[in-house]
Each structure stands twice: as C-alpha cells, then as structure tokens.
Amino acid sequence: MGLFHSTRSREATCTAKQAIRRGIAPDGGLYVSDALGETTIDVATLASKSYFELAREVLGILLPDYTADEIAACVEEAYGGTFASEEVTPLVPLKQAPNADGVSTYVLELFGGPTSAFKDVALQMLPRLMARTGTGDNAGEKIMIVTATSGDTGKAALAGFADAPGCGITVFYPEGKVSRVQELQMTTQEGANVSVCGVRGNFDDAQSAVKRIFADTELAVRLADAGVVLSSANSINVGRLVPQVVYYFAAYAQLLRAGAIKAGDAVEFCVPTGNFGDILAGYYARRMGLPVSRLIVASDKNNVLFDFLTTGTYDRKRPFFTTTSPSMDILISSNLERMLYYAADGDCELVANLMAGLADGGSYTVPAEVLARIQDVFGCGWADEDQVAAAIRDCWDANAYVIDPHTACGYHVLEELPASPGTAARVLLSTASPYKFPRAVAGALGLFCPPSDFACMDVLAKATGTTPPAQLATLQQKPTLHTDVVDVDAMGAFVEHAALNL
Numbered sequence: 001m002g003l004f005h006s007t008r009s010r011e012a013t014c015t016a017k018q019a020i021r022r023g024i025a026p027d028g029g030l031y032v033s034d035a036l037g038e039t040t041i042d043v044a045t046l047a048s049k050s051y052f053e054l055a056r057e058v059l060g061i062l063l064p065d066y067t068a069d070e071i072a073a074c075v076e077e078a079y080g081g082t083f084a085s086e087e088v089t090p091l092v093p094l095k096q097a098p099n100a101d102g103v104s105t106y107v108l109e110l111f112g113g114p115t116s117a118f119k120d121v122a123l124q125m126l127p128r129l130m131a132r133t134g135t136g137d138n139a140g141e142k143i144m145i146v147t148a149t150s151g152d153t154g155k156a157a158l159a160g161f162a163d164a165p166g167c168g169i170t171v172f173y174p175e176g177k178v179s180r181v182q183e184l185q186m187t188t189q190e191g192a193n194v195s196v197c198g199v200r201g202n203f204d205d206a207q208s209a210v211k212r213i214f215a216d217t218e219l220a221v222r223l224a225d226a227g228v229v230l231s232s233a234n235s236i237n238v239g240r241l242v243p244q245v246v247y248y249f250a251a252y253a254q255l256l257r258a259g260a261i262k263a264g265d266a267v268e269f270c271v272p273t274g275n276f277g278d279i280l281a282g283y284y285a286r287r288m289g290l291p292v293s294r295l296i297v298a299s300d301k302n303n304v305l306f307d308f309l310t311t312g313t314y315d316r317k318r319p320f321f322t323t324t325s326p327s328m329d330i331l332i333s334s335n336l337e338r339m340l341y342y343a344a345d346g347d348c349e350l351v352a353n354l355m356a357g358l359a360d361g362g363s364y365t366v367p368a369e370v371l372a373r374i375q376d377v378f379g380c381g382w383a384d385e386d387q388v389a390a391a392i393r394d395c396w397d398a399n400a401y402v403i404d405p406h407t408a409c410g411y412h413v414l415e416e417l418p419a420s421p422g423t424a425a426r427v428l429l430s431t432a433s434p435y436k437f438p439r440a441v442a443g444a445l446g447l448f449c450p451p452s453d454f455a456c457m458d459v460l461a462k463a464t465g466t467t468p469p470a471q472l473a474t475l476q477q478k479p480t481l482h483t484d485v486v487d488v489d490a491m492g493a494f495v496e497h498a499a500l501n502l
C-alpha cells in the first residue's frame with residue numbers, strides 16, 4: 001500500500017522514504033505511486049483547517065510510511081516562523097478580474113518564505129523529510145544533494161540544506177542566465193556543507209548533466225566507498241512535489257473562509273510553469289478530491305509545453321530564449337513524465353518509449369487518447385517578452401498590485417482565456433516576489449532603472465508603496481563566497497570533490 005515505483009518500470013518498488021532519499025529511480029524514471037487518488041480529502045471540512053493541519057493531512061496521505069509524529073515535526077520545523085504570513089501562502093483578491101467574464105480572480109502568494117520564491121514551500125520541507133529517511137542499514141551514510149537550477153531552486157535548496165546534519169549540497173546554475181539578485185543570493189550563501197558553481201551552458205545543459213551524474217555508476221561506487229550517496233532536490237524528487245499539493249487545498253480553504261465559493265464549487269488555477277512540478281501538484285490535489293475545473297499552464301516564450309498541449313508532440317529541438325522569467329526558461333520539462341504516466345493509465349512501457357524518443361531524437365508524440373485525457377484537465381497559454389511587460393503594467397493599473405515576470409505570464413494567459421464553464425473563482429499562483437526581478441518589473445512599469453539592481457528595488461518601492469523583503473535588500477552587503485565556473489563536462493568532478501570533502 002502506498003509504494004512507489006519508476007514511471008518507466010514496475011519491477012522495483014520502494015517506500016516514500018526511499019524514494020525521497022534516492023530522488024530519481026535507478027532507470028532514470030521518476031517515482032510515482034498507484035495509490036494516488038485512493039484517499040481523498042472531504043472539501044466540506046476544509047474551511048476550518050489551518051495550513052499546518054492541511055499539510056499534516058496531505059503529507060500523511062501521500063507519504064504513508066512517515067509516522068504522524070514525524071510528519072507533524074516536519075511541518076512545524078518547515079513552516080513555524082519561516083514564512084511572512086501565518087497562512088503561509090496567503091490568498092489576495094484582485095480588485096478587477098483580468099477579463100470581463102465576471103469570475104473573480106485571486107492571487108495565491110507563494111513567495112513569503114526565506115528566499116522569496118515559491119520553491120521555499122517545498123524546500124523548507126524536503127530537508128526535514130530527508131533527515132528522517134535514515135534507517136538501520138544507511139544510518140551514518142552522508143547525503144550529497146546535487147541540483148541544477150534555473151534560478152530559484154538553487155537558493156531555496158541552499159537555504160533549506162545549509163548546515164543540515166548529515167547532508168551536503170552542490171548547486172549548479174547557468175552562468176549569466178539568472179538575474180543579478182538570484183546570482184548573489186547563491187554566491188553569498190554561507191554554510192560549511194555548501195558548494196555553488198556556475199556552468200557554461202543553459203539550464204537544460206546543466207539539468208541533463210546532473211541526470212548523467214546520478215546515472216554514473218562508477219562515481220556512485222567511489223562515493224559509496226567514502227560513505228556518501230547522491231540525491232536530488234530538483235522538483236523530480238517526490239519530497240518536493242508533495243508539499244506543493246498542500247497550497248492548492250489551502251487556497252480553496254481561504255476561498256471558503258472569504259465566502260467567495262461554497263464547498264464543492266469548482267476553482268480554476270493558472271500556474272506559471274517550467275519543469276511542470278508546481279502545476280502537477282495541482283493535478284495531485286484534483287485527484288485527491290479538490291474541485292478543480294481546469295489547470296492552466298502558463299509558459300513564457302519557451303513555449304514547448306503550449307505546443308505539446310495543443311498538438312500532442314513534444315519537441316525540444318527549438319531555439320532556447322533567455323527571458324525576464326528565467327525560472328521558466330526550460331525546454332525539457334521533467335515532471336511532465338509523471339503526468340504522462342497517469343494519463344496513460346500507468347503504462348510504464350509507453351512512458352519509457354516516449355522518454356527514450358526524447359533522449360535519442362529530441363521529440364515524442366503521445367497517442368491521441370493520452371493527449372485527450374491531458375487536455376481534459378489542462379488549458380494552456382504563453383506570453384512573449386512584450387506581453388509579460390504589458391501584463392505587469394496592466395495588473396498594476398487595474399489592481400495597484402505588483403507582480404513579477406513569472407506571475408505576469410500567468411496574468412497574461414488569464415487575460416486571454418475565458419474562465420472554463422462552471423468555474424466559481426480563478427486563482428493565479430504567484431511564484432516570486434517582484435523584488436527578485438526589480439529591473440524587469442521597474443522597466444515594465446516605465447520607471448527609470450539605475451545600473452544597480454538594488455537601486456532599482458528602491459525605485460520600485462517608492463513608486464508602488466511596497467517594501468522589498470529584507471533578505472533581498474541586504475544582499476549587496478554580503479561577501480561573495482563562491483566564484484567557481486565550470487564547463488558542463490567538469491560538473492561530475494566538481495561534485496565528486498565536494499562530496500569527498502563532506
């Protein structure tokens with residue numbers, strides 16, 4: 001009951017703890033459980049539940065081998081005092097709906113954590129879950145977390161794992177392809193167990209290299225001799241995915257408490273998407289009984305998911321664009337593999353073949369019935385750079401509310417798409433503080449942007465009457481501690497060196 005196996009094969013099963021400790025299945029697939037949807041949450045009970053109660057309930061269902069005490073301790077450590085709001089992920093009404101169909105729109109602010117991006121919700125939790133995976137035969141073994149980041153995962157993972165007992169963390173980011181604030185967040189990270197390194201290449205290059213490092217059996221043997229095992233903090237880890245399911249329920253609970261909907265009413269969620277992790281959590285919530293009319297994938301100019309969702313062909317052979325929404329500049333959307341698994345009714349062989357097609361030829365096409373099932377739940381849209389800037393401006397003009405460029409992709413898509421039939425409210429997931437991208441946001445609002453990003457923060461604060469999060473405003477005073485930059489081919493050696501020095 002509740003066991004996990006690879007999306008690509010049912011041969012080996014493992015517990016949630018083992019799946020979290022390993023990160024990725026040995027055959028390169030992602031861990032899934034066929035128990036998804038067997039236990040649902042009664043929506044009539046949601047209005048009275050706090051974020052902490054919802055987190056305990058959702059994690060208890062999806063990670064069944066953790067004890068109730070373990071889950072409760074993880075939830076308290078992860079969210080007790082680490083987020084700006086007691087709601088953890090507060091829901092804010094927009095004064096004006098982005099379009100004229102009369103359905104109100106709300107913003108779910110996911111960026112109140114220590115690094116000002118939504119990834120904190122999962123990455124404050126993952127180290128606590130990871131710390132409880134040590135059992136008799138692997139007690140004493142050290143874990144080296146290896147992560148490629150498109151900008152936000154890196155810092156959120158560093159903040160979660162810095163000085164975590166028994167763990168080290170190595171983060172690779174594409175040099176020159178993250179915002180200045182994002183880069184400083186990572187290169188100033190303190191902690192004895194922390195390594196940060198730029199990569200000459202883009203995020204997909206770095207992510208693919210990390211997958212090869214995980215698949216390198218000779219490296220694994222050398223590290224095992226030294227008592228170290230590698231694991232992943234990327235959103236392919238079930239320990240990242242599961243905590244994100246909670247805030248879909250929390251959004252619904254807040255809508256109920258605000259009197260915006262009645263229990264059972266359908267809600268539509270629009271999610272700025274890159275690796276498909278955040279929106280997949282919405283699909284899990286739906287399978288667990290949350291009334292979701294539609295999940296809308298919002299992409300930036302790297303619109304590979306839009307093309308897939310409209311044609312059934314996933315083709316990564318296309319130009320890569322560096323945009324103002326770097327955390328969505330992704331051509332290989334890893335978590336889509338889990339969606340394919342569920343849409344194909346657990347057909348591991350099909351998933352394995354599709355993924356082999358992607359690895360070998362750069363593309364795959366899903367059978368028509370699989371596409372139809374996905375389209376049944378998912379809508380999609382995308383925004384180019386001009387549309388992102390216009391959305392930031394429109395949202396400010398209509399609502400006096402400042403959004404970051406990632407959230408702006410979602411805002412633009414909501415402006416374009418009418419609400420799906422039967423939708424009582426729309427929720428836009430806001431994935432980052434606008435102060436993480438002060439230059440792009442101030443520029444979009446037509447404000448004068450000084451050369452320093454920190455001066456841009458001040459300009460933005462004055463013009464909008466908002467306050468930058470303290471952890472971003474104080475970055476410029478921190479010393480840079482990490483200056484390494486390597487080629488993609490040298491990433492494995494970098495990890496090995498860091499792991500052997502743990």
Ligand SMILES: *Cc1c(COP(=O)(O)O)cnc(C)c1O
Nearest residue numbers: 152274275276277278327431432
């Ligand atoms: C990571 C990230 C996204 C994309 O999330 P996925 O789970 O990869 O789809 C969107 N916005 C921001 C700000 C992010 O950091």
